[in-house]
Amino acid sequence: xxxxxxxxxxxxxxxxxxxxxxxxxxxxxxxxxxxxxxxxxxxxxxxxxxxxxxxxxxxxxxxxxxxxxxxxxxxxxxxxxxxxxxxxxxxxxxxxxxxxxxxxxxxxxxxxxxxxxxxxxxxxxxxxxxxxxxxxxxxxxxxxxxxxxxxxxxxxxxxxxxxxxxxxxxxxxxxxxxxxxxxxx
Numbered sequence: 001x002x003x004x005x006x007x008x009x010x011x012x013x014x015x016x017x018x019x020x021x022x023x024x025x026x027x028x029x030x031x032x033x034x035x036x037x038x039x040x041x042x043x044x045x046x047x048x049x050x051x052x053x054x055x056x057x058x059x060x061x062x063x064x065x066x067x068x069x070x071x072x073x074x075x076x077x078x079x080x081x082x083x084x085x086x087x088x089x090x091x092x093x094x095x096x097x098x099x100x101x102x103x104x105x106x107x108x109x110x111x112x113x114x115x116x117x118x119x120x121x122x123x124x125x126x127x128x129x130x131x132x133x134x135x136x137x138x139x140x141x142x143x144x145x146x147x148x149x150x151x152x153x154x155x156x157x158x159x160x161x162x163x164x165x166x167x168x169x170x171x172x173x174x175x176x177x178x179x180x181x182x183x184x185x
Contacts, residue, residue, distance in 0.1 A: 026153040028056045028144045030177040035062055039170045042068045042132070046171060053141070060175070061139035070130040073166050074098040078111065081158040088156070098163075099128035113146065144179075153181035 035048035045065040050058050080092035096106065106112055118124055122138035125131070159175040
């Protein structure tokens with residue numbers, strides 16, 4: 001009798017584990033990526049693009065050429081809003097010094113993943129000061145692995161990165177999209 005109960009518990013446990021590691025039931029849809037240079041200095045050229053590679057998979061990239069060297073006074077403010085028609089939540093709002101990020105890294109898992117992808121897929125410098133007259137380009141693969149597994153479907157996503165030099169905004173990158181439930185066959 002004890003063996004039957006033990007086998008039943010093991011089978012039930014395997015079923016629960018299988019359901020817990022089941023793939024996400026949502027698609028990521030990217031609507032637009034925009035880059036805006038707000039001042040002629042320090043950016044000479046700024047371009048962004050995205051291309052759909054497949055279901056829930058996009059190539060997102062950009063090109064930056066600087067007019068002047070960026071010193072240790074450059075900050076980036078990253079915001080992530082998620083929500084539905086009824087309610088929008090500020091999921092993430094960080095303002096960090098770019099040179100400190102390059103030296104020490106960052107402890108927020110989502111930001112750490114973005115930074116690691118930046119270093120893998122770009123010629124962006126790993127230390128300050130950031131030199132001028134050099135093209136920095138990036139090409140990310142954006143998919144549902146960037147999203148937490150507990151995120152429900154049918155949410156709007158708004159990600160922005162604002163860049164400041166001496167507390168004056170000089171550039172903005174904005175990514176807008178949503179999650180959609182996967183249609184059952």
